[in-house]
Every structure is written in C-alpha cells, then in structure tokens.
Amino acid sequence: MHSSKIVLNHDEFVCLREYIHKECGIPIGDDSASLIESRLARLVMETDCADFREFYKKAKHDESKKLRNKIIDAMTTHETLWFRDSKPWDIIRDVIIPQFIADLKSGRKQRIHVWSAAASTGQEPYSFAMLLHEALQKDLNASASQFHILGTDISPSALYMAYSGRYNNTDMLQGMKPGYKERCFEQSGQVYQLIDTIRQMVEFKKFDLMRDFAPINTCDLIFCRNVSMYFSSKHKSKLYRKLYEKLGKDGYLIIGSSESLMGYSEDFEQLSYKQTPYFRPKKIERQHEN
Amino acid sequence: MYRNSILQRLNKVGEAPTMLTISLEIDRLIRDPNTSAAQIGRVIRLDPALTGKVLKIANSAIYATRHRIVSLQQAIARLGFSEIRRITMSIAVINSFKSYFVDYEKFWLHSITCAYLCTALNKQTNRKANDDELYINGLLHDIGVLVLDQYFTTIYKKVFEIAVKRRFDLPLVENKILGINHAEVGAFLLNRWKLPDRVVNVVMNHHQPQKLDPEHETLGKMVYLANFICNNRGIDNGSGFFPEGFYDDIWDELGLSVEDVPQLIDSVLLETEKAKEILRLGGL
Numbered sequence: 001m002h003s004s005k006i007v008l009n010h011d012e013f014v015c016l017r018e019y020i021h022k023e024c025g026i027p028i029g030d031d032s033a034s035l036i037e038s039r040l041a042r043l044v045m046e047t048d049c050a051d052f053r054e055f056y057k058k059a060k061h062d063e064s065k066k067l068r069n070k071i072i073d074a075m076t077t078h079e080t081l082w083f084r085d086s087k088p089w090d091i092i093r094d095v096i097i098p099q100f101i102a103d104l105k106s107g108r109k110q111r112i113h114v115w116s117a118a119a120s121t122g123q124e125p126y127s128f129a130m131l132l133h134e135a136l137q138k139d140l141n142a143s144a145s146q147f148h149i150l151g152t153d154i155s156p157s158a159l160y161m162a163y164s165g166r167y168n169n170t171d172m173l174q175g176m177k178p179g180y181k182e183r184c185f186e187q188s189g190q191v192y193q194l195i196d197t198i199r200q201m202v203e204f205k206k207f208d209l210m211r212d213f214a215p216i217n218t219c220d221l222i223f224c225r226n227v228s229m230y231f232s233s234k235h236k237s238k239l240y241r242k243l244y245e246k247l248g249k250d251g252y253l254i255i256g257s258s259e260s261l262m263g264y265s266e267d268f269e270q271l272s273y274k275q276t277p278y279f280r281p282k283k284i285e286r287q288h289e290n
Numbered sequence: 291m292y293r294n295s296i297l298q299r300l301n302k303v304g305e306a307p308t309m310l311t312i313s314l315e316i317d318r319l320i321r322d323p324n325t326s327a328a329q330i331g332r333v334i335r336l337d338p339a340l341t342g343k344v345l346k347i348a349n350s351a352i353y354a355t356r357h358r359i360v361s362l363q364q365a366i367a368r369l370g371f372s373e374i375r376r377i378t379m380s381i382a383v384i385n386s387f388k389s390y391f392v393d394y395e396k397f398w399l400h401s402i403t404c405a406y407l408c409t410a411l412n413k414q415t416n417r418k419a420n421d422d423e424l425y426i427n428g429l430l431h432d433i434g435v436l437v438l439d440q441y442f443t444t445i446y447k448k449v450f451e452i453a454v455k456r457r458f459d460l461p462l463v464e465n466k467i468l469g470i471n472h473a474e475v476g477a478f479l480l481n482r483w484k485l486p487d488r489v490v491n492v493v494m495n496h497h498q499p500q501k502l503d504p505e506h507e508t509l510g511k512m513v514y515l516a517n518f519i520c521n522n523r524g525i526d527n528g529s530g531f532f533p534e535g536f537y538d539d540i541w542d543e544l545g546l547s548v549e550d551v552p553q554l555i556d557s558v559l560l561e562t563e564k565a566k567e568i569l570r571l572g573g574l
C-alpha cells in the first residue's frame with residue numbers, strides 16, 4: 001500500500017472544501033484542513049462512512065440535502081473564535097472597560113454584569129475576561145471580584161468545553177491575539193489550558209434564549225453574536241426586545257459583524273467607534289416608559 | 291483491505307487468557323447470591339500472581355485499611371465482593387495484553403480511570419445502573435487497540451502514528467487503512483471469548499452511542515461520556531486524542547446539568563489517582 005493512500009489526504013480536503021464552499025456558502029482557508037477534519041469527524045462516524053472519501057461521495061449524491069444541512073450545522077453551530085470580528089474588542093478595551101472601571105471607582109456602580117448570551121465553547125466571554133484582566137493589572141481602581149461575567153448557551157457539550165477551558169491547537173490559532181496565548185494559557189502536549197485566574201472569572205450556565213429572561217440579571221454589557229440566525233424574524237424581534245429589557249439604561253449591546261438590528265428592533269441607538277457599530281438602549285423611550 | 295485477514299486472524303486467537311477466564315469466573319460467581327467468600331477465595335488462589343496483586347492492592351492507599359490485610363479471606367471480608375470483583379478484573383485485563391508500541395501506562399491509565407469514572411457517573415446521575423458492569427465496560431472499551439497492537443503490530447503502528455501525528459480520529463484512520471476499527475476488533479474478540487452481550491455491544495458502539503442496543507443504552511452512554519471526560523483531561527489511550535465535544539442528547543438523557551461539570555472534573559482527577567495505584571501495584 002502506498003503511503004499516499006494511507007493518510008486522510010489532501011485531495012479529500014480539497015474536495016470537501018469546495019463542496020462546503022459551494023453547497024453551504026462557507027469559505028474555508030487553504031490551511032484549514034484540520035478545521036474541516038475536526039468539525040466533520042464525528043459526522044463521518046455517525047453516517048457510518050469509513051472515511052472522508054466515502055463521506056464526500058455520500059454528501060455529493062445526497063438528493064435530500066439532509067447531509068448537507070448536517071454539514072452546515074457541524075461547520076457553523078459552535079463555530080467561534082477568540083476576539084471574533086476583532087474590531088468590537090477595540091471598543092471593549094478602549095471605551096467600555098475604562099468606563100466600567102470609572103463607574104466602580106466613583107461608586108456609581110457596585111458591580112458590573114457582563115453576559116455572553118451564546119457563549120459556545122467560551123472564546124467570547126474568555127476574550128472579554130482576558131482584556132479585563134489586563135486592564136485591571138494596569139488600573140488598580142477596581143478588582144475582578146466586582147465583575148460578574150456569565151456565559152450561557154443551549155448546548156451542554158459546548159458548555160463543558162467552555163468550563164474546562166481546554167483548547168486544541170487548531171482552536172487556539174483562530175483569532176488569538178499576540179501575547180495572550182503565552183500569558184493566559186499553559187500548554188500540556190497538544191492542549192492549551194486556560195489559567196485559573198481567567199477561567200474562574202467566568203460562570204457558565206445552560207440557558208435557552210427562546211425562554212423567559214427572568215433568571216438573568218440586569219446587565220451592563222451583553223454579547224449576543226452569531227446566534228440570531230437560528231431565530232425566525234418574529235423570534236429575532238422578541239429576542240432583541242428581551243435583551244433590551246435586560247440591559248441597564250446605560251448598558252451596551254454587541255452583535256455579530258454580519259448581523260443587524262434593522263427590521264427587528266427600534267429599541268437601540270447605534271453608537272460607533274472607529275467605524276464599528278455598537279448599541280445602547282434608546283434614552284427617550286426609557287424615560288417614556290418610566 | 292486488511293479487514294478480512296484481521297478477522298481471520300482473530301478467529302484463530304486461542305482461548306481467553308487464564309487470568310481473564312478466572313476473573314470472568316469470579317464475575318459469574320459473584321452474580322450468584324449463594325456464593326460464599328470461601329468459594330471466591332478458592333478461584334482467585336488458582337493464580338498465585340493474581341492472589342499476590344489482589345493483596346497488594348487491598349493494602350494500598352486506595353482503601354486505607356487500618357490493619358494490614360494478610361489473607362485473601364480477609365481482603366474479601368474487608369473490601370466486599372464488588373470491590374474484589376473490580377480489582378481482579380483490573381489485574382486480569384492489564385496482565386492479559388501485551389503492548390508493543392502503544393504506551394502501556396497511558397493506555398491502562400485511561401481505561402482504568404474510565405472504569406472508575408463510569409461508576410462515579412452512575413452515582414452522580416442516580417441512574418442505578420450496575421456499577422460492576424459499568425466498571426468492566428469502562429475497562430474494556432478500548433481493548434481493540436491493544437489487540438491490534440499485539441497481532442498486527444507493523445501495520446497498526448503506521449495507523450496509530452498517523453492518528454497521533456495528524457491528530458485524526460483514531461477509528462477513522464483505522465477504517466480508512468484497515469477497513470475495520472478498534473471498537474469492532476475489541477467487540478469481535480470479546481464475543482469470541484464469550485463475554486456477555488452487554489460488554490460486547492458497548493465496546494462495539496463506544497464511539498457511536500446512538501447505535502447502542504436499547505437494553506445496553508445506559509451503560510453505553512456512561513462509557514461514552516466517561517471516555518469523553520478522560521480525553522478532555524488529557525487522560526487518553528495514548529493516541530493523544532482531544533475531543534471536540536459530545537452528543538448533547540446523551541448529556542440530557544443521562545439527566546446531567548452544566549452545574550455537574552465541576553464535580554465531574556473533580557471526579558476524573560480523583561479517579562486517575564486510584565487508577566495509578568491499581569496500575570502500579572497490579573500491572574505487569
């Protein structure tokens with residue numbers, strides 16, 4: 001047997017990458033073979049395919065599109081990265097965190113509540129925690145204990161991974177900013193373990209965004225990113241209304257770069273920092289309500 | 291494909307190793323409510339090596355007994371049938387298989403931890419599955435890896451190295467190159483050795499819990515999750531596999547909540563320590 005036949009080879013990745021791009025509209029980089037493999041391996045097993053070649057054939061000849069949908073799911077469902085979209089994190093670092101610290105220092109606030117509403121495997125709330133940790137090392141006017149960072153998701157599997165704070169090489173590379181990997185993780189073999197200082201800043205709970213928001217505290221900052229696509233128009237409107245109700249009057253909402261509130265909510269006013277939008281509750285309506 | 295030649299070869303593998311036979315006999319005896327401690331002692335004593343190791347483990351830090359246990363009779367009385375069954379089973383399996391290139395320590399640390407973790411999961415989920423059955427299933431779930439290592443060393447070494455180096459799912463590489471994977475191989479041999487269906491079925495489906503026979507579902511799901519928890523902690527079978535996640539349905543079906551995660555992680559760390567002792571005192 002030739003060694004070229006032994007490996008899960010490049011050809012298969014090229015085929016699958018093309019398929020995923022064409023059928024699912026998800027672009028995949030040349031160097032993301034391990035991403036495809038890690039996202040789809042379970043599906044290959046589940047569909048009883050011996051290998052990726054067979055899986056690819058099955059997908060290509062799948063008239064019902066069932067497999068195609070499963071592939072989309074596997075590629076996107078828990079897809080997340082460190083400092084996703086990059087720009088909003090400048091807002092967090094330059095505008096929002098300094099303001100939180102000032103509010104705590106002046107006594108205007110006792111405690112700050114941050115909520116990552118579809119936290120997946122934890123990269124989003126942990127990205128916030130890493131920036132906060134860094135800010136607090138420079139500015140001693142506040143401490144981590146004055147912040148409550150909550151990460152919720154509907155998937156227990158994602159939450160387990162999030163809580164454990166353990167990531168493989170592939171996941172570590174996605175979006176990671178220079179310096180943080182070295183400062184905030186310990187490497188053991190192929191796995192990176194988030195240090196406890198950061199890990200313990202975040203609490204994880206299962207929460208379905210379709211549900212009533214009563215169990216959630218009033219927040220100073222909400223991340224609700226890349227989850228609205230799972231909601232119908234009607235439910236999107238409901239979702240944003242519920243988020244609005246959970247946001248303190250000077251709280252902030254951050255959504256995904258490919259998402260928009262337009263057509264779903266008029267409760268928020270749009271702010272912008274370095275051309276990146278972020279949102280806060282409209283003031284007038286609040287007064288009106290009170 | 292190697293599939294057929296592998297199956298043919300496995301058909302020629304002889305009877306189950308002696309120690310395994312003895313521990314299966316003990317397993318059978320203990321299921322019978324009329325069995326006495328003396329009877330169990332007699333069976334264990336058939337194998338002096340087994341007897342010595344049982345005593346060593348009975349006196350280990352795991353049980354922290356105050357007085358030294360010097361006879362099998364004492365060990366059985368002090369630790370109880372269930373514990374004796376687990377100890378003999380662990381010693382039997384870790385002494386029944388050689389490893390050529392698979393890291394023996396890593397492999398058994400994974401399997402024994404997994405076995406203990408299954409029983410911890412049983413307690414935590416309050417599913418009232420049979421702890422001894424869980425333990426055996428946890429212990430044997432990956433046995434196909436060692437079987438392939440032992441009987442098909444050259445080709446399997448290649449398979450294993452590819453999985454390790456490129457961090458691929460081991461069963462996928464096995465399927466691709468051998469046309470069969472370690473779950474099937476393990477199940478095939480255990481079936482030949484007349485292990486009960488519940489073991490064979492769980493071993494067979496430990497990567498595909500949705501395929502479990504309904505009557506073995508609870509056992510199989512716990513093994514599946516325990517396997518995930520071990521792998522997530524880096525207590526893998528030597529293939530360095532780091533899982534992306536698990537089937538959410540299984541988590542819900544076992545009635546676990548996210549609030550259970552910290553305790554599960556504590557459990558795996560604790561059970562690893564026990565497993566290390568078993569391996570140190572009961573191993574080759």
Ligand SMILES: C[S@@+](CC[C@H](N)C(=O)[O-])C[C@H]1O[C@@H](n2cnc3c(N)ncnc32)[C@H](O)[C@@H]1O
Pocket residue numbers: 076077078079080081084117118119120121124152153154155158207208209210224225226227230256
């Ligand atoms: C694509 S990820 C987005 C993760 C992160 N917010 C980001 O932007 O990188 C979407 C997550 O939403 C979760 N999700 C889907 N429907 C949900 C619901 N109804 N309630 C809560 N979470 C949900 C999924 O489990 C998944 O982890």
